[in-house]
Amino acid sequence: MARKPVDVREYAKGVLDGSRTVLARAITLVESTKPAHRELAQQLLVELLPHAGGAQRVGITGVPGAGKSTFIEALGTSLTAAGHRVAVLAVDPSSSRSGGSILGDKTRMARLAVDENAFVRPSPTSGTLGGVARATRESIVLVEAAGYDVVLVETVGVGQSEIAVANMVDCFLLLALARTGDQLQGIKKGVLELADVVAVNKADGPHEADARKAARELTGALRLLRGPEAAPKVLTCSGLTASGLDDVWGAVQAHRAALESSGELDSRRRQQQVDWAWSMVHDQLLASLHGSPEVRAVVPELERRVRDGQLTATLAAEEILRVFRSLG
Numbered sequence: 001m002a003r004k005p006v007d008v009r010e011y012a013k014g015v016l017d018g019s020r021t022v023l024a025r026a027i028t029l030v031e032s033t034k035p036a037h038r039e040l041a042q043q044l045l046v047e048l049l050p051h052a053g054g055a056q057r058v059g060i061t062g063v064p065g066a067g068k069s070t071f072i073e074a075l076g077t078s079l080t081a082a083g084h085r086v087a088v089l090a091v092d093p094s095s096s097r098s099g100g101s102i103l104g105d106k107t108r109m110a111r112l113a114v115d116e117n118a119f120v121r122p123s124p125t126s127g128t129l130g131g132v133a134r135a136t137r138e139s140i141v142l143v144e145a146a147g148y149d150v151v152l153v154e155t156v157g158v159g160q161s162e163i164a165v166a167n168m169v170d171c172f173l174l175l176a177l178a179r180t181g182d183q184l185q186g187i188k189k190g191v192l193e194l195a196d197v198v199a200v201n202k203a204d205g206p207h208e209a210d211a212r213k214a215a216r217e218l219t220g221a222l223r224l225l226r227g228p229e230a231a232p233k234v235l236t237c238s239g240l241t242a243s244g245l246d247d248v249w250g251a252v253q254a255h256r257a258a259l260e261s262s263g264e265l266d267s268r269r270r271q272q273q274v275d276w277a278w279s280m281v282h283d284q285l286l287a288s289l290h291g292s293p294e295v296r297a298v299v300p301e302l303e304r305r306v307r308d309g310q311l312t313a314t315l316a317a318e319e320i321l322r323v324f325r326s327l328g
């Protein structure tokens, strides 16, 4: 077993040399919330940033049961067979509550987990969505520096985590399911607005016709929602039989090529960095507000008075902010 790296240079060298053990440890470092680790992690990221940015970053979402792990396993193995190096990361804030990650679990991607050209990492399991998303964003830098040229970031299609993932990738892929009667059931409008490519999954055997019908309906719905120009392409595929995966990957690449030729890829990534900085400011301000004993001392009473109609929400917010600001 490799010796544990002790300083930033050693970490950086190990990552750049493609050591999986050091890469795994470096990710653990960026996931840590301990101040000493945070400082070391930031130094490491500064060191590795010049070597990052080379991968195709793809977000993958879908409701639980949409077949994300089967799809990623099939797509990932076909990409490694074609000579790519594939990293799979995940954003699953529920894992911080349950203590166990439902996404990116190695046992769900048995073939990819033992593929020497793939690196599968479960979702970080500590902290808020902001914290989990930060760790995953920083892990993208690490896996890119380690030479992975495709980064797949998986997220479960419930809650705010899709927005976080859409903001860290070049292409956001939605895996949908055919559901007779109500094809849009379970897919939130917000996710339809974020998707760059949509694939109706499990288009195999007796489900194939339903999947094609769902794809047509989704195409119509997306044109209404986003306009004919901006509406993403809707395809059908099966993670189980691997049919249609080439087309889905083709659509992901076509989307990237369009972004690249218009110069938008670069500006999108730069804007993502700015948004990321601000989202950390928001998270940290809120965390220090909620963590302050002075604020906590006044909040229950203010909330009670708002609930009872004795105080307006505006005045309550002003009072909370006044107490927070007075702390200097």
Ligand SMILES: Nc1nc2c(ncn2[C@@H]2O[C@H](COP(=O)(O)OP(=O)(O)OP(=O)(O)O)[C@@H](O)[C@H]2O)c(=O)[nH]1
Binding pocket: 062, 063, 064, 065, 066, 067, 068, 069, 070, 071, 102, 108, 156, 201, 202, 203, 204, 237, 238, 239, 240, 241
């Ligand atoms: N027919 C068919 N079944 C599939 C396909 N992909 C996955 N399944 C089945 O659907 C179920 C869920 O698949 P997973 O790949 O675990 O799905 P997931 O979206 O990761 O699900 P969660 O882990 O619950 O989020 C499993 O029973 C799979 O065998 C597919 O392409 N076709």
